[in-house]
Amino acid sequence: MSNGKMISQVTKRNEPTAVAPSVWPHIKLFAKENRMKRSSKYLLLTPFLVVLGGCQTIYEGTYDRDAGWRPGTVLEVGSADQVTKKPFYDCRPTLSSAEMSASKFAVVRYSYLSRPRKAVVPLLLGSTWSPGDPVYINVRNCRTALEPRAMSAGHND
Structure with missing residues (x-):
């Protein structure tokens, strides 16, 4: 029997038939390395899947x-x-x-990459925001108005 056949026989049946005693430890090591390679593929995929699942965040459904x-x-x-x-x-x-002279502005504290940030945004005419009000801010669009945020939303900015 060739070594290739002996290895396949041993790994399929998990018993050391027709294998010299000095070869058996090497075959076991080879089989263990294959299991480690397969399991490391799954370990590498796990963080990827966690990140993909955590990327979609929608506050208050809107x-x-x-x-x-x-x-x-x-x-x-x-x-x-x-x-x-x-x-x-x-x-x-x-x-x-x-627009600058006719507008009021709000300074809003929010979190970006887990760091506190401040933004200056224009307020709509007639809006009644005051310090301490919880809001949603759109940091990609200056023309989007602040939106009220429920205190029970559980977000610390």
């Missing part, structure tokens, strides 16, 4: 994280000159000077 929505809290409200000067995300440069 606000999709992939579309830019983040839970946040209003820190301050005021004119363009009164609010924070150096936020992480600033909508003021995208507005005309007429």
